[in-house]
Amino acid sequence: MQHDSLPAEETLDPLDWKANEKTGTEMVSDMMQFLQNVRSRATWQPPSDAAKSHFQMAVPLEGLPLEKVYDEFKQYILPFPTGNIHPRFWGWVMGNGSSSAMLADMLASGINLNQGGGNQIGGWVEQQVIEWFKELFGFPKEASGLVVSGGSMANLIGLTVARYAKADFDLRKEGIYGSKKRMMVYASSEVHNCSNKAVELLGLGSESLRLIPVNENYEIDIRQLAAQIRLDREQGLQPFCVIGNAVTVNTGAVDDLDAIADLCEKENLWFHVDGAIGAMLALSEKYKHIIKGMERADSIAFDLHKWMYLPYEAGCTLVRKGLHHYRAFSMHADYLAHEERGAAAGDIWFSDYGVELSRGFKALKIWMSIKEHGIKKFGRLVTQNVEQVQYLKALVMSNPKLELLAPAPMNILCFRYTMPSTSDEIMNKLNKELLLRLHESGVAVPSYTVLHGKYALRVANTNHRSRRVDFDVLISKVIELGNDLEKEYAEK
Ligand SMILES: Cc1ncc(COP(=O)(O)O)c(C=O)c1O
Structure with missing residues (x-):
């Protein structure tokens, strides 16, 4: 059989392995930086309109060099993650990941x-x-x-x-x-x-x-x-x-x-x-x-x-x-x-x-x-997360503006901002708005639940990057946003 007379055969392997390796090495080093500098970024930000429309394109019939596709990743994906790698993300129940598990x-x-x-x-x-x-x-x-x-x-x-x-x-x-x-x-x-x-x-x-x-x-x-x-x-x-x-x-x-x-x-x-x-x-x-x-x-x-x-x-x-x-x-x-x-x-x-x-x-x-x-280190981190939440519990309980809504025996804590002589209905609206503003501020991301009809800000700590000071930051932002909202409600 004359192979020359047949169509050329293809593969997904790179034509230039060296260039591919260079881009790969850059990706690894960028990711290390991304993880290392996580604390300096906002906990969360919404995907931009440009990013969303970037993912509504026709299917590409021909390819681009990997570096170009990676540029798109950096521009349209990287800035808009869930936030759960951040030290002040405590929403739902999400872990952070780690650099070595990524590798x-x-x-x-x-x-x-x-x-x-x-x-x-x-x-x-x-x-x-x-x-x-x-x-x-x-x-x-x-x-x-x-x-x-x-x-x-x-x-x-x-x-x-x-x-x-x-x-x-x-x-x-x-x-x-x-x-x-x-x-x-x-x-x-x-x-x-x-x-x-x-x-x-x-x-x-x-x-x-x-x-x-x-x-x-x-x-x-x-x-x-x-x-x-x-x-x-x-x-x-x-x-x-x-x-x-x-x-x-x-x-x-x-x-x-x-x-x-x-x-x-x-x-x-x-x-x-x-x-x-x-x-x-x-x-x-x-x-x-x-x-x-x-x-x-x-x-x-x-x-x-x-x-x-x-x-x-x-x-x-x-x-x-x-x-x-x-x-x-x-x-x-x-x-x-x-x-x-x-x-x-x-x-x-x-x-x-x-x-x-x-x-x-x-x-x-x-x-x-x-x-x-x-495994001992994982055990110590689990202990640390529980104790951080017990620290947060003490902050909540010692602040007259805040109310603990459930016992919080372990690493999950539910609380709310309170106003004197205010119905649960109003308080639910206020706390929901407070949580949305907190997310949008980029300072911290707890999530929410409803306990006995009361809207709760909910912190679930499975975060190996959190430090006690992060919970101080959370509480001062909640108080600041709560005060703003209280004033807005008073002016209505
Ligand atoms: C107690 C409990 N069970 C099950 C699940 C579901 O786990 P997954 O989200 O990994 O599917 C969750 C998720 O938060 C959970 O908290």
Whole structure:
């Protein structure tokens, strides 16, 4: 065959590797500067109109040199991030990332291995980090795990295994149609809505998630939980799972996990822990007792892009009885058969433990970060974040203009600016406006929630860059904005 007579063949590899490397080196050095100087920039700013319209273009038919595309990144993307890498970002529950985990992500993309399965080293790395978390969380040898995209997926995986393990019929074959009794899940009214989604996605229907009232500390009321389970059984339903919260998203409450474990044992129910935030308390010498009982769970969902500060995305599910986990997801196909030797060998194929077949190498940044810093440092940072919030709590409580709206036992605090003899309705409007101005000021980004009808400014601290002084800055800005708003309201 005469190759010369055929069309030239192409590749995405650079024509000029040296130039490509130069741009790559510039990107790394720019990113290091970007992270190093984060404190000097605004916490957040909205994307400019020019930036937004830059992303409403026709598809480019021909390419540009990489340096030019990178210039566009610097101009239209880099100035407008979420803000969560900043020391004064405490909105929702977001971690900061770190420079070394960023580099690990680059390495993972470079070698671009697929973590679905097969005889490649990434599987060993993922299993290594799973083994570490099993040990850290007091799980037995036979437990299994899966690195996933985050808490939502981690909870979905845990609840899927729970439903499979507790079904008294062939669930894989018959689906929910095989169920003679409606299968019921229980959690406190403070459970994160990803569990509601998971229950819906599992086809159980939102009414199969019983939201149990909480006490004054926003922890599940165990007596009401037990009573509801009893009542449901009497009514011909099949309770099968209780979700315990290890740090709730709204107020940072932790359910009595030992009491839930006792109840689940007595009632033969699956005990799942949503530890998206709070599982990491296990790393803190000072606060690990708060989540006592988590080690008795049948499954734990936890995030690594929150309180382990890794860049998005990374979460994990652990399942006490690995066989249940495997049986809930594994599926044979000739084109995916596991061989004894060659590239299709490998003891654990992670695609047998979750939804995804093709999976990225998220495990690398987890492994590298733990190796680089050591787990004790993560524990100290978790402790530091809790203590910073306790410092903020003292600032709020000592300021007559501010009101603490929930107990704030851990790293999440809800408060508001107050005006004497003012209705909640007005105060809600004022605090909402205050929060929006605070965001727009670029000084700090807390988020919000509503507690007993009261609009709250909500600080969730999973930030390794925050310093105590950042909370002083927050409070003085809140007071300044509150005073301005109070005057505006008085003039109306
Ligand atoms: C308690 C809790 N569970 C689950 C989730 C969902 O996690 P992710 O955002 O990683 O999907 C969150 C997110 O904030 C959370 O706070």
